Structure formats: structure tokens, C-alpha cells
Amino acid sequence: MSNVIQLLPDSVANQIAAGEVIQRPASVIKELMENAIDAGATNIQVITKDAGKSLIQVIDNGSGMAETDARMAFERHATSKISEASDLFDLRTMGFRGEALASIAAVAQVELKTRRADDDLGVQINISASQVESQEPVQCSVGSQFCIKNLFFNVPARRRFLKKTSTELRHIINEFQRVALANPLVALSLTHNEVPMFSLPAGNNKQRVVNMNGKQMGNNLIPINTDTVMVKISGFIGKPESAKKSMGDQFFFVNNRYMRHPYLHRAVMDAYDNILQPETIPAYFIFLEVDPQIIDVNIHPTKTEIKFEDERAIWQILNAAIRESLGKFNLMPSIDFDTTDQVHIPVSHKEGELVEPSVEVNPFYNPFEEESKQSAPSYNGGGGGTATFQSKASAAGWENLYEDNKSNELPDFSALANAEMDREEKPFEEQQQEPVQQTFLSSGSKDEAIGNSRFFQLKNRYILTSVKSGLMMIDQKRAHERIVFEGFIRTLQSGASLSQKSLFPEELSFGPEEVAMVGELKEDLMTLGLELEQANEETFKVLSTPAGLENVSAAQLIDGILTDFRDGEVDLQKEVTEQIAMSMARRAAIPYGKVLSSLEMGELFDQLFACQVPNFSPSGKTIISIMDMDEMLKRFA
Incomplete structure (x- = not known):
């Protein structure tokens, strides 16, 4: 029986590797920009067409390569960054595995022009599907010029899985931003279909953030800076009021390498606890500098995930640093216990001593007297002011009640209750003369909310009503979301927008x-x-x-x-x-936490059951849940 195991050709192996490293045009741009950074470039230009599907061109002014190095760079696992396994724990460069160029050359048509400063001529290499088609001397500028054409031309299945141009362009912009934010000293530009999208001059971290996100971002940044034995943290966090409901402006960098880290993101969100609007996320641009020996960047093909030796300690340091920055800029609630009950001493002035102004206070002044003078009887009080009989009687009642209970016995609260009942029986004109503490159950009256209404609002989130089969519970936000959505659909079908x-x-x-x-x-x-x-x-x-969107x-x-x-x-x-x-x-849609009147709950109920699909929100979540009588009987059995 013949042997069945055989070595894969290099071209096939490179295509398999490209499936992990080169996922879309944005992956090519990321790898080529990082190689240019490692080559010491101070100016990088990125040019794309059709979101990189037709053309990706990356031009840098880095160190360039010699003829032999240019050829070897496209071999798999050929790299100048490491020479032994221990070097993986002392990495300070972006690339190191030698897979990027080999993977790109396996799935595209590549043209490279490169020259070193000491060489009179550079070299041009053309490669297609891992096969070298030509190599010749060429006159070119110092640095490297990569031209990637027809990405995935030899892997039709991968090309079909590429998204539309706008989606791929967004991924390109994301990768460009990550490299640009990590390297503010490098001038960068991005052009798509001959339209300039970014032109970022060299500068500091804040200038790079503002140039990339607009001037408005500069007004919402708070600096963060802390230095410990384990980690040095710098960068910027956004003000709480500028937080958005969308992700997009959250960046972590470790040793100038972008990373995704949900655990540290939680540290940031925890520091903002109780000062953010619900479901909002603040912007942050945080740079961490650590000893390369306590991190591992070789755990993901695209090197966007990093493992720390002691993540918990990093979490605590980051959380404390953000809280400190928020506190410095008075963005966190604080209580100064040291000044409690202290006597206030006014600051002295050079002009002379402070003279306390003479102010006559009328304790019986009623600002609403003019409105109630015609309907409510009033009596002259001391001090030239007026006081209502009801107010005096009420005050006298409290004093007499207190005087009658000078012993250790508690006051007779039943008397207070009777006095309150007597007050409620008085005409409205007399009641409004004294302050009354009110409790609002809803925007309707107490009787309306409890006695006359079919609906009850639970926790300002759910609407409860009785039905034949039991108790119906309605999620108010999802219900309104369904109503508004079907209204938009009717607008689309009619062709007339309001x-x-x-x-x-x-x-x-x-x-x-x-x-x-x-x-x-x-x-x-x-x-x-x-x-x-x-x-x-x-x-x-x-x-x-x-029209009609007030919320x-x-x-x-x-x-x-x-x-x-x-x-x-x-x-x-x-x-x-x-x-x-x-x-x-x-x-x-109506947000959770909004108090609804009985009338509003009734309208929401009627509109919901007029919808074509009242049971589910547009995203497929449950709107209505019914607890039947059998389940209720079981609960009280």
C-alpha cells in the first residue's frame, strides 16, 4: 500500500497561512505599515482603489532593502526581527514572524521597489501567487514601495466573501487609525479612489488624536499619566458628558502596539461608574509601557491580543489612574469630610473690613399672598408681615403638642394624623397656604393610578394589565420600538416621509x-x-x-x-x-425609567396590538409575557 502523507507545496502552505494573517485588504495595509515603521520610516503614504480590492500601494522613506534581502523577505518565516526563541520575550518591533509578505504574495500580485541610501540603484521584484516573475535593477527613491494588485485573485472563494466597498473601507480606516495613533512622530496619509481621507502631520499624541478625530475631540480630552514599577500609563480619556452609545474611539496600546483587551476595558468602565449616562461608552486613548518580558504578543495570528503576566495588577493600576484623572478635573462626585461642621471665615479684603449688611427678615412673608388674598382669609402678624391663620394654627399645634409631652413619653402621633385629616377636609384655597409633601405615583392622580386604571407600571419598565388568562406584562421600550418601526415601514411603502x-x-x-x-x-x-x-x-x-420623535x-x-x-x-x-x-x-423608543400616565399606557397598549407583529421587537426580542392563573395559583399554593 502506497504512502498517503506528503509535504504541501510552498505555494499551498502560504495560501493556508494567508487565511489567518490576511483576512481582508485592511490586513495587508496593517502589515505593510507596521513593516515601514520597523524600517524607521518618518513618512508613509497609503493609496487604495476599490477599498483595496483592486490596488493597495504603501510608500515609505524607511531604510529600504538590498537585493538579496528584498528577495528573501517574501520567503516564509524569513525575518530580521528575531533569531532565537528567547527573542520573542524581548520584542520591541511590530512584525517578527516573517509571515506577512509571504502570505500577501501567495494571494495577490505584488510589485516591490526598494533602495537603501548607500545604493545607487534599487531593485524591483514582481511576484504573483508566490511565484517570482521578474527581478531587475531600477531607479527609485530611498525606502520601499509596495504595490498589491488583485487581492485574492487566485482564491475566488475568499474574494467572494469580501464585503461591499464601504464596509472594507471602514476596516481599512480602522487599521490606519490604530497604526497612526501608536506612531504620532510619523507623518501618514490615506487616499482612496484619488480622494484624500487623512493627511496627518508628525506631532505629539494629543495632536494626532485631534487631527484624526476632529477639533471637537480636543475639547473633551482629559490627560492621564502615571508611572509605576510595573507599568507606565499615559494618554487621554474622554469627559463623561462626551460619552457615546457607540464603540469606536476606544484604543489600548502596549509598547506602541494596538491591542484588544476586554478585561482592561472593564477597568476603564469601572472607573467611570456612576458618572456616565446609561449605555454610553467614553472615548479613551491609553498607552501602556511595560517590560516586554512580562507580556506575550505571540498568541494571535494578527497580534492584536496580548497576554500580561499579572493582569490583575495592571487592572488595578489602570483603574486608579483613571479615577485620579477624573478627580483632578472635578468630574467625580466627592465629599469633603474635613470641612464638615467648621465655622466659615470670610476672606479678608485689602479695601477694609468686611461689614455684614443689615437685612430685615420677615418670617411671615408669603410670596403667594397676592394670588390668594381674595379667596383665603388672612390676619396681620408681627413684624409688619402677614401670616395665614392655617399656618399659625399648624405651628401652634406642633408647639402645644411638644409642650404637652415634656416628659420622656413620645408625642401622640394620632393627634397629628387627625390634624392632617382635618387639613385634607378643608377647602383647596386654604390647603395651598401651607407646604405639603406629595408623593407622585405617576403623572395621573392617585385614584387614577390605582383605582380607575387598567394598567400599572412596574419599576418604570414594564406595563402590567389583567387579561382573561392571567397577568400580561409588556416591555414598554420594546413595545414602542415596534410601534415606531412599523410606522417607518409604512412610510417607506407609501413613499411619502413625514x-x-x-x-x-x-x-x-x-x-x-x-x-x-x-x-x-x-x-x-x-x-x-x-x-x-x-x-x-x-x-x-x-x-x-x-416627525414624532421627541425622545x-x-x-x-x-x-x-x-x-x-x-x-x-x-x-x-x-x-x-x-x-x-x-x-x-x-x-x-421610550427609554426605561420613564414614568407613564394611565392614558399613555393605554395608548401604547392599543397601538402595540394594532401592529402586525406585536409579540416581538424589530430585533426579535420578546415584548409580551403572560403569567396565567394556573402559575399564580401554584405560587400561592
């Missing part, structure tokens, strides 16, 4: 990634009544908003839509509008 023009258009600022998304969705948003007009490169004016601002609405589309994959045009309608309904 919008409300803005008298003073609100201006919204976006980053380059968000500008591209808004431009893509602009026509679909207009179909639903949200009309935007671009004022400049990063600002849009909100000319009109959908959400235009900024929150658009921010929510962009959040849903940042990671969403929608291809068909009709699905785009439905996805926008779903996103708008989610943001415009």
Missing part, C-alpha cells in the same frame, strides 16, 4: 470614517425624514428630522445609526432602509 424642518439647523461633526458612512446612507436617511447637508469636510447640518435628538439618532452600521453587513438596498428604520426605532 419630516419636521429645523428652524436653526444643528451642526454635527464627524471623523473621516463617519463622514464616509453618512455620505453612503444620506439618501436612505432622507427617505425616512432625516435630511442632512454637508457643510464642510467634517460637518453636516441637520435640516429636518422625522431622541438628531445627534443621538445619527450616532446610533452609525453604530449599527459600523459592524453591520447589509448588501441589498431595500435592507439598508429597513436596517436604518430599525436603528432609528431603537433610539427613538
